[in-house]
Amino acid sequence: MVCQFFVMGAMTMIIPFLPLYLQELGVTDPQSISRWAGVIFGANFLTAFLFAPLWGKLADKYGRKSMLLRSGFGMAIVITLTGFAVGPWSLLLLRLLNGIISGFIPAAIALMSMSTPKKEMGHSLGMLQAGGVAGTICGPLLGGIMADLMGFRMIFYVTGVTILIAAFVVLFFVDEQFVRKEETVKTKTMQDFKKIISTSPVLSLFFVFFIVQCALIGINPLLSLFVQELSPSQNVAFYAGLAMSVMGFANMSVSPFLGKLSDRKGHHFVLLFALLFAAIISFPQAFVQSYWHLLIFRFLLGICIGGLLPAINSLLRHFSPEGMESRTYGFSNSFMYLGTMVGPIAGGWIASVAGIRSLFIISSVLLFLNVLIVKYKVIPHMKTKKDMPGTKVNKGVTIGSIKPK
Template sequence: MMQAWKVNLIVLWFGQFLVNAGTTMIIPFIALYLSQDIGVQGEHRIAIWSGVIFAANFVTSFLFQPLWGKLSDQYGRKVMLLRSGFGMAIVFTAMGFATQPWHLLVLRLLNGTISGFNPASISLISSSTPKEKMGFAMGISQSGTVAGSILGPLIGGIMADTVGFRSIFYITGACIFMATLLALFLVREKFDRLAASKMPKVSVLSGFRELSLTPQLPALFTVTLLLQFAMISPMTLMPLYVQKLHGTAENVAFWAGLVSAVTGLSNMLMAPILGKVSDKYGAHRVLTFSLIGAGLMLIPQAFVQNVEQLIIVRFMMGICMGGLLPSVNSLIRYYTPDGMESRAFGFNSSTTALGNMTGAVMGGVLAGFIGIEGLFIMAGVLLLLNMVWVRTKLYVKPGALKHNTSSPSQSNPSDYHKK
């Protein structure tokens, strides 16, 4: 029989793919759904409602992810995964019945509130995977998330033309429901409820303060935050930048989509490979070189002369980014105190939502002063500075580590401590 950790990884890969595809599937047609099916009139009103509805999911996700992480450590990761999966299946289906824009807004807020499938999946995978396979498993998990995010808008656009807007929500809800059913019957979790019940009950803020006492964790959370900011901040202006480089408005939508998708494609392909590299040579080393590469590949995007050059640079950037989140997740697992793993992944998921929010808002504001070229340079410099911070925290003296007697740089790089 296949080992339990491999079954968990396969089942949760499909779950993460479907959840992320479903979440991003509405992006291409949300404005059309509001105008054609819900009846919102006026370009200005449609734009406002579209922006607010899209951002709503990230706001509540940022607020509630740490709470679900805390409850996951107390009651188990699988029950939180099922709560999130079945809850999102119901919410997505309900979006297809919306008749007013505020209906869609409330449901998006609710979806962000109950979401948590990704951090629960990562926590489950990390708790069941052998330590020598951790980087590989995190890379495979990341590829499912990225694949869903890339293909979601494409699938949504195709389905909108074939089955209509409302049917997409029904289909998405059904797919998430089926993925959660698979997790219910196939995913196995080793969780000691008795030991968890004896752990001290602390508030979300107290838990964050306790995690912050481990100096490596805030630096790792910041990697996730800055990565999301770097990806999201230029996205709304990318079509205009592509048009400027292309020199004509012809096929701008196609080229802008290709510029965005190529980064995710290379990320998806390289994440499992770099995950295996991290198992052999150490997640800390892969994270360091990935941060340097991603930072250096962001800056040239401000100086390219045509779309083809932009595509090449963004493809290279995606290769480097493929090593970031798997390494971050492996190291979060490494440094997190026993019994707080899900809480740590919950906070990391919260920083993802915060990066999405600040990227979407601050990107537009800052671009008014420094242009999209300035955004590329600023994001690259921030990632390089973050690399310096991460290295100073990961390469500490042996006596400074809380959980084992040697740092990952001074011991066997793949020798993750046993939980």
């Protein structure tokens, strides 16, 4: 949880002012800023999407802690170098390199999921997410304040040092009881993928993850421009950071509660209703005329997000083939990274043509599509997975609590 806090706090320091940093690097045309911001933000996730299965396979082979250390020390170096960018192209190349060696958060999720009893999976991952989200609260606020006081480049240096501290915390204080399982047959990445998605509803959950990231992350790189439109002032970076932090505060507040609720009622139950409410709350953001109205809706959206990712990760843990858990998370993270790449890039182009407000409407439609996928492609398979926490039989007794006679 401490490492999640440091890493997410460091990474989210950058997001509120990325379009503003591009202005400092010489990009002045409003449409060019929207497109460059989307491409540069998404570039990190293009290479992360390509390399995530490799890191997942190595995690199953050498342990999850080793992947945490690889990612932590690597990102600390690359993000520090990002502060020396001289133009949009050099910034783009450094973001691509950062995506190659990233993967700290997925490795932490895999390590936690393998170290936790299944009946407490939702609560465990909810607590882990709460630690990360606490970082997302502090990160944008601190990033916005430091950007206004010290300039944008200093944020990258602070981010690099912060992630370096998190890597040392893992090195000295995180222990993993890893037992390597020898594979009798060496498999290729596509063979692993086919075996994993042969277990229903894993592929559907991958698509849910992809759409969630497209819908929610596609707006983030351009949020500072929307805040600038609603509340023109000299402290745009701070107000943009506050709009992201308020989501994180709501997320952190409800994640442990929704995690416990998913352990009792079922992860699919929390996932379905969190998606439904997120879809409903996203739509009116397209029509707000006040910064403070936007802040309220972002807070409500943060409450919904608090139930999404822990529920998806818990379901993936339960449906993943035995001995392939990290690889399942690796492919899941590929879909997540793909969504995080496609969302901002598509969002940048759409915003340059139809305006930023149109992104909120598209986000709402995508989340409603996810509701249908969960209802018709995920929930029907829950009846066949008898060891799922929250599956009720005979007066509310959980299947997992019944002892054989």
